[in-house]
Each structure stands twice: as C-alpha cells, then as structure tokens.
Amino acid sequence: MVEMQLDERKIKIMQAIIRNYLETGEPVGSRTISKYTDLNLSSATIRNEMADLEEMGYILQPHTSAGRIPSDKGYRLYVDTMMEEKDKELEELKEMMLEKEDKMDNLLKQVAKLLAVNTNYATMVSAPAVHRNKLKFIQLSRVDVNQLLAVIVMEGNVIKNNILQVAEELNDETILKLNILLNTHLNGLALEEINLGTISAMKQQAGIHSAIVSDVIDAIAEGIKADEDLEIYTSGANNIFRYPELADQQKASEIINTFEEKQMLTELVQDTLSDESNTGIQVYIGNETPIQTMKDCSVVTATYELGEGMRGTIGIIGPKRMDYDKVIGTLKTITHQLDDLYKKK
Amino acid sequence: MVEMQLDERKIKIMQAIIRNYLETGEPVGSRTISKYTDLNLSSATIRNEMADLEEMGYILQPHTSAGRIPSDKGYRLYVDTMMEEKDKELEELKEMMLEKEDKMDNLLKQVAKLLAVNTNYATMVSAPAVHRNKLKFIQLSRVDVNQLLAVIVMEGNVIKNNILQVAEELNDETILKLNILLNTHLNGLALEEINLGTISAMKQQAGIHSAIVSDVIDAIAEGIKADEDLEIYTSGANNIFRYPELADQQKASEIINTFEEKQMLTELVQDTLSDESNTGIQVYIGNETPIQTMKDCSVVTATYELGEGMRGTIGIIGPKRMDYDKVIGTLKTITHQLDDLYKKK
DNA sequence: TGTTAGCACTCAACTCATTAGAGTGCTAAC
DNA sequence: GTTAGCACTCTAATGAGTTGAGTGCTAACA
Numbered sequence: 001m002v003e004m005q006l007d008e009r010k011i012k013i014m015q016a017i018i019r020n021y022l023e024t025g026e027p028v029g030s031r032t033i034s035k036y037t038d039l040n041l042s043s044a045t046i047r048n049e050m051a052d053l054e055e056m057g058y059i060l061q062p063h064t065s066a067g068r069i070p071s072d073k074g075y076r077l078y079v080d081t082m083m084e085e086k087d088k089e090l091e092e093l094k095e096m097m098l099e100k101e102d103k104m105d106n107l108l109k110q111v112a113k114l115l116a117v118n119t120n121y122a123t124m125v126s127a128p129a130v131h132r133n134k135l136k137f138i139q140l141s142r143v144d145v146n147q148l149l150a151v152i153v154m155e156g157n158v159i160k161n162n163i164l165q166v167a168e169e170l171n172d173e174t175i176l177k178l179n180i181l182l183n184t185h186l187n188g189l190a191l192e193e194i195n196l197g198t199i200s201a202m203k204q205q206a207g208i209h210s211a212i213v214s215d216v217i218d219a220i221a222e223g224i225k226a227d228e229d230l231e232i233y234t235s236g237a238n239n240i241f242r243y244p245e246l247a248d249q250q251k252a253s254e255i256i257n258t259f260e261e262k263q264m265l266t267e268l269v270q271d272t273l274s275d276e277s278n279t280g281i282q283v284y285i286g287n288e289t290p291i292q293t294m295k296d297c298s299v300v301t302a303t304y305e306l307g308e309g310m311r312g313t314i315g316i317i318g319p320k321r322m323d324y325d326k327v328i329g330t331l332k333t334i335t336h337q338l339d340d341l342y343k344k345k
Numbered sequence: 346m347v348e349m350q351l352d353e354r355k356i357k358i359m360q361a362i363i364r365n366y367l368e369t370g371e372p373v374g375s376r377t378i379s380k381y382t383d384l385n386l387s388s389a390t391i392r393n394e395m396a397d398l399e400e401m402g403y404i405l406q407p408h409t410s411a412g413r414i415p416s417d418k419g420y421r422l423y424v425d426t427m428m429e430e431k432d433k434e435l436e437e438l439k440e441m442m443l444e445k446e447d448k449m450d451n452l453l454k455q456v457a458k459l460l461a462v463n464t465n466y467a468t469m470v471s472a473p474a475v476h477r478n479k480l481k482f483i484q485l486s487r488v489d490v491n492q493l494l495a496v497i498v499m500e501g502n503v504i505k506n507n508i509l510q511v512a513e514e515l516n517d518e519t520i521l522k523l524n525i526l527l528n529t530h531l532n533g534l535a536l537e538e539i540n541l542g543t544i545s546a547m548k549q550q551a552g553i554h555s556a557i558v559s560d561v562i563d564a565i566a567e568g569i570k571a572d573e574d575l576e577i578y579t580s581g582a583n584n585i586f587r588y589p590e591l592a593d594q595q596k597a598s599e600i601i602n603t604f605e606e607k608q609m610l611t612e613l614v615q616d617t618l619s620d621e622s623n624t625g626i627q628v629y630i631g632n633e634t635p636i637q638t639m640k641d642c643s644v645v646t647a648t649y650e651l652g653e654g655m656r657g658t659i660g661i662i663g664p665k666r667m668d669y670d671k672v673i674g675t676l677k678t679i680t681h682q683l684d685d686l687y688k689k690k
Numbered sequence: 691t692g693t694t695a696g697c698a699c700t701c702a703a704c705t706c707a708t709t710a711g712a713g714t715g716c717t718a719a720c
Numbered sequence: 721g722t723t724a725g726c727a728c729t730c731t732a733a734t735g736a737g738t739t740g741a742g743t744g745c746t747a748a749c750a
Contacts, residue, residue: 027712029712029713029714030713030714031712031713041723042722042723042724043713043723044715044722044723044724044725045721045722045723047713047714047715048721050714061713061714063729063730063731064713064714064728064731065711065712065713065714065728065731066712066713066714066730066731067712067713067714136488137486137488137494139484139494139496141482141496143481143482143498143502144481149482149484149496149498151484151486151494151496151506153494157488157492159494159508161504161506163502163504234605235605236605237601237605238599238602238605241594241598241601247594249586249592252597253583253586254583256582256601257583259605260579260580260581260582260583374741374742374743375742375743376741386693386694387693387694387695388694388742389693389694389695389696389744389745390692390693390694392742392743392745393692393744396743396744406743407702408700408701408702409700409701409742410699410701410702410740410742411701411702411741411743412741412742412743
C-alpha cells in the first residue's frame with residue numbers, strides 16, 4: 001500500500017468538510033464540497049480524495065449512502081492545525097463583564113450565564129480553589145453564651161464563617177486575647193504552612209483555652225476543605241437541546257444530570273488545572289474528555305487566575321461540531337477579562 | 346338535561362381510573378376498570394358511567410378510540426377528597442436527615458437531593474427568607490487599610506459578610522467603639538424596625554464617623570436584600586425523563602431551563618408562602634401552577650418553618666399523574682423533621 | 691329501570707412495500 | 721490526474737393495509 005500524505009488539497013477538502021458539518025450538523029457529500037470550495041474540482045475527484053481521507057481515519061460515513069462526517073481524529077486535526085481564531089465582536093461581552101459584581105460567586109454565576117447565552121452551549125465555571133491561599137485575617141466573636149463565630153478572611157477577600165460550640169463561657173477579654181493570639185501567629189500563612197510547631201506554640205500561650213485554639217484551627221481547615229470540593233456554577237444546560245445529536249432522551253438525561261450533580265464536573269476541573277504545560281486553553285474531543293457521560297460532546301476549558309494560587313476553570317460543553325474558533329476566542333477574552341478585574345481591585 | 350351527580354359508584358370508577366392511570370400513564374379503558382375493580386360491572390355499564398364522567402369534565406379522551414385520562418379537574422377531585430395518605434417507610438428518610446449538616450445551605454441541598462432520589466421527581470428547596478428575622482450580632486473588623494469587613498449574624502445563625510470600602514483610616518479603638526455602638530442599637534431588631542430615628546441617633550453618637558454607620562446600615566440592608574431574591578436549591582431535574590409525557594424535547598427543555606434559571610421558581614415560593622390559610626401543603630395541578638412552563642406538570646409544595654419569621658418552601662415537581670399520596674406524605678415528614686431539627690439546636 | 695351483550699365504528703399504531711433521492715464506488719474516456 | 725457517467729446502496733418518506741383497543745348505541749334482559 002502506498003503511504004498516503006495529507007497534501008495541500010486534502011487539507012483544504014478536510015477543512016471544507018468540517019466547516020460545512022459544523023454549520024449544518026448533516027453529513028457532507030462530495031458534490032457539496034465540489035461547489036462549496038474554490039478548488040474547482042468535480043465531485044468525482046472529491047470522492048476519491050474523501051475515500052483517502054476516510055482510510056486515513058479523518059472522516060467517516062454514518063452509513064454507506066450518506067456523506068461524511070469528521071471523526072474525533074478529524075476534529076483534533078482541525079483544532080490543532082487548521083483553526084483561524086475569530087476575535088469577533090466580543091466587545092459587548094467585555095462591557096457586560098465590567099458591570100462587575102462585588103461578590104465573587106455572583107460574578108462567576110454571571111460569567112457562566114453570559115457565556116451560555118453568548119455561545120449557545122452549556123457552560124461551567126469553577127470557583128477558584130483556595131488551596132494555596134493565605135490567611136489574611138481571623139476574627140472570633142461571641143454570638144451566644146456557648147457559641148463563637150469564627151470569621152476567616154483569605155487573600156482575595158474570600159470569607160468563611162464558622163460557628164463553634166464552646167464548652168466554657170468566655171468573657172470579652174479572653175476573646176480579645178485569643179483574637180490577637182490567632183492573628184499574630186497565623187496571618188499571612190497558607191494552610192500548609194500551619195504546622196504542629198505553630199499550633200503547639202499557640203496552645204501553650206492560650207493556656208487553659210487551648211481547646212479553643214484547636215477548634216479554630218479545625219474550623220479553618222474545614223472551611224478551606226469545604227471549598228476544596230469545589231463550588232461549580234453552571235448555565236445553559238438546556239442548550240444541548242439545540243443539537244439533535246445530543247438531544248435524544250438517553251444522552252440529554254445523562255448530560256443534564258452531570259450538570260446538576262456537578263460532582264462529576266470536578267474531574268474536568270482537576271484535569272484542566274493539573275495540566276501545567278498548557279497555554280490555558282484545553283480542548284477535549286469526544287472520548288478524550290475525562291467525563292464518561294460527555295463522550296459525545298466536546299469540551300473546551302480555560303484556566304483563569306485571580307492572583308497567585310487562585311486558579312479556577314471555565315468550561316464550555318457542546319456538540320463535537322461546536323464552533324471551536326468562536327469558543328476559544330470567547331474563552332480567551334473572558335479569562336483575560338477576569339485577570340484584569342482582579343488587578344484593578 | 347338531567348342534573349348529574351357524583352354518586353358512590355361514579356366516585357369508585359373515578360378512583361379506579363386515576364389509580365390506574367397514575368401507575369401506567371396510559372389511557373384507561375372501560376374493560377380494564379370492569380376487571381380492575383370489585384364493582385362487578387360490565388364494561389358496557391362502565392362505558393355509560395364514563396360517558397357521564399366525561400360530560401361532567403372529570404375525565405377526557407385523548408382521541409376517539411382511546412381510553413380516558415383524568416382531567417385537571419379530575420386530579421383535583423382526587424387530591425381534595427379521595428386520597429388516602431400513605432405514611433410508609435419514611436423511616437430511612439428520617440434517619441438520613443439526622444445526619445444533620447451544620448451549614449444550612451448544605452442541609453437544604455441535601456434535602457433536595459434526598460427528596461429527588463426518594464420520589465423520582467424533580468425537587469426544589471428554597472432557603473428560608475430572612476425577611477422578618479432579627480439581628481443578633483454585628484461585627485466590624487479591619488481587613489485592610491481602607492477595607493472593613495462587616496459580619497452580620499441573624500437569628501438562626503444566618504451569616505452575611507460584606508466588605509466596605511472606607512475613605513478614612515480607622516484605628517482599632519474607633520472600630521471597637523463603632524462595634525459597641527452598632528450592637529447596642531441594633532441587636533434584636535428586625536430590618537423593618539430599624540427606622541430613621543434609630544439611625545440618626547446612631548449617627549449623632551458616631552460623630553465624625555457617621556458615614557460609616559450609613560455604610561453599615563446599607564450593608565445590612567443589602568445583605569438581607571441579596572437574600573430576598575431567594576436562594577433555591579434544586580435536584581433531580583433529569584427525573585422528568587422518566588415520564589414520557591414530559592420527556593419530549595420542547596417540554597423537557599423548558600422545564601430543565603426553569604430549573605437551571607431558578608429565577609422563575611421564586612414565583613412558586615412566593616405563591617406558596619403568601620397563602621397563609623393553608624395547612625402547609627399545597628397542590629398545583631397543571632394550569633393551576635403559577636409557572637407557565639410547568640403547565641403540564643403538577644407541583645406539590647410545603648412550607649417549613651425554622652423559628653419565627655424564617656419560612657422556606659419545598660417543592661416537588663412531576664407529571665400530573667404523580668403519586669400524590671406518597672409525595673404529600675413525604676413532604677409532611679420532611680417539614681416536621683426540619684422543624685424538629687431547629688428546635689433541637 | 692338499571693344492566694348487559696353485542697355489534698358497528700373509529701382511530702392510533704404498526705407492518706410492509708414502494709419510491710425518491712442523496713451519495714457512493716468504479717470504470718472508461720479525456 | 722481528472723472527470724463523466726452509471727450501477728449500486730441505503731435512508732427517509734410515503735402510503736396502503738392490518739390490528740386491536742376502545743367507544744357509542746341499541747336492543748334485550750332481569
């Protein structure tokens with residue numbers, strides 16, 4: 001068998017097939033390509049080329065007498081080498097972002113929604129993992145005879161509240177002392193930097209109230225941990241009904257469920273964040289996705305960064321024939337926008 | 346025309362029709378009823394009765410040669426007069442509830458999920474409106490040179506955080522004074538009870554720092570208001586795919602969207618909460634629902650109360666042929682359970 | 691007078707065959 | 721290497737025929 005190569009013409013045909021399929025969602029025939037492109041080739045010639053492309057695994061036929069559709073490998077080729085990014089009218093998007101919300105979670109919810117409306121795909125945004133974030137401020141206050149409120153503020157003004165049950169009654173002065181103790185020892189530390197040495201030093205200074213120190217440390221750990229099984233915001237799940245290839249009951253139900261449970265989406269976030277090498281944007285086509293229920297979709301994710309150590313993920317989930325150019329362009333804009341937003345604050 | 350009456354027999358037939366339809370989801374024929382019941386009537390007799398029932402508007406025919414299905418009026422009759430509550434094995438449900446979560450929102454999320462899994466319908470839980478709730482405790486702390494953190498704790502340990510930007514630099518002593526000022530004036534008050542008199546008195550005492558008092562009041566108002574466009578948790582939206590009559594694309598998409606947006610669900614909450622007369626449980630059948638997109642569903646809602654003024658709503662959304670007995674029983678259990686939970690704390 | 695048997699009728703749903711049309715592969719000619 | 725052309729394949733759409741569940745109505749029965 002002669003070794004086949006992806007020559008210029010094959011690439012052009014491939015491009016034409018994908019472009020057309022992205023638009024219509026229908027298998028593309030040779031005649032269409034013959035007219036659609038400026039190659040001036042007859043459908044017969046295209047057919048020959050398409051037979052080659054099929055043999056090479058870039059396209060496939062749903063059935064004998066249908067046109068061709070891109071295979072996962074074909075999409076991959078497209079994403080890796082053939083895309084021209086559209087930096088289209090994302091201006092409006094920018095503007096909307098600038099109506100900046102104060103609260104982080106509201107902002108992220110809005111981002112998810114904005115993206116969904118803008119792209120007509122399903123979207124998810126993970127709140128930044130607070131992992132390596134530093135403690136900025138701790139405040140204990142008494143709310144009831146035997147209840148303490150612990151407010152924990154982290155770098156980036158992420159705030160955690162926790163109510164502690166305490167056995168002993170504490171007077172105002174003790175609480176004040178504890179506050180000073182906690183803040184002098186812990187401020188500026190990241191969670192990993194709080195070691196046993198620090199803790200025992202604090203306990204010693206706390207004297208009879210050492211139990212409370214333990215409780216507070218636990219509260220901090222818990223507050224941060226609660227954040228670690230990530231908060232994820234989603235939007236536009238029902239957009240999948242726009243794409244007939246995803247809209248049948250079986251698939252739709254699975255996808256909707258994944259979106260509602262959110263649990264499974266964390267895998268996507270993990271996967272995206274773990275890949276340090278990337279340029280910020282990652283494309284999963286079909287089976288490449290870490291989430292089994294989305295094997296008929298493509299997923300494009302981007303990482304955004306709000307100051308050091310605080311990285312979150314934005315994901316767009318759509319059919320394999322999604323408009324990769326637009327999606328990637330939009331994601332780039334959004335992530336830059338988020339970066340800027342942080343810097344301005 | 347002779348006036349028709351719902352005699353004993355008609356009621357029995359009606360019951361049989363509904364019971365059967367709830368199970369199968371298919372139109373019910375006369376022959377089925379003839380065998381299904383212990384009435385010992387021929388199908389012909391049943392047919393006559395059914396003709397009457399149809400004329401009275403309790404049942405209807407999807408098409409000439411099909412059996413009958415209950416109309417909204419028919420379901421209403423059933424719910425109002427014919428149901429026998431099942432207080433079945435809800436014990437496990439109780440047990441699961443008792444793994445009580447500390448954080449309110451986690452608890453409510455869990456309730457939504459639990460209900461969804463248990464009933465196989467879609468569910469929603471609204472966080473209790475904090476509206477008439479009383480302030481328990483306010484705490485200002487400095488987190489940065491020109492940033493104050495205001496922590497607002499309400500009755501029931503609902504906590505709001507708010508970061509205030511302040512123009513002037515404040516020393517610790519000033520902040521302490523402000524804290525005392527705020528707490529002495531505001532503790533125990535509900536939002537409506539904070540009137541201009543209170544505020545101006547506080548401002549006067551605050552002297553040059555009166556601007557901050559305004560900011561804090563605003564923060565309180567805002568914090569509470571943010572809570573007023575209600576937090577709603579949903580679960581099991583994909584359960585609608587279990588019921589063919591809701592699973593077609595058009596309907597499914599609309600329902601899923603309503604669940605994702607949540608915005609529209611607030612209407613349901615409003616409606617449920619506004620009805621002071623009710624016994625806690627409300628049933629909306631088909632077009633009775635305040636949410637247009639759910640006109641093909643039935644919605645059963647319950648109000649739960651966590652201390653005075655803190656009332657939330659639990660809703661179960663399913664097909665019109667939902668298992669009303671079970672759903673109502675379950676809702677009763679859950680709401681009582683929530684009540685108990687609060688009392689124990 | 692209420693109940694029932696029986697029959698003609700209706701209509702959705704299914705099967706089956708046919709057709710139309712889109713698309714292919716292959717061959718022969720350019 | 722390219723193309724025209726033709727036989728072939730297969731899906732999707734169409735329509736006729738059949739089935740079966742269910743009805744309404746009538747006449748007979750208790």
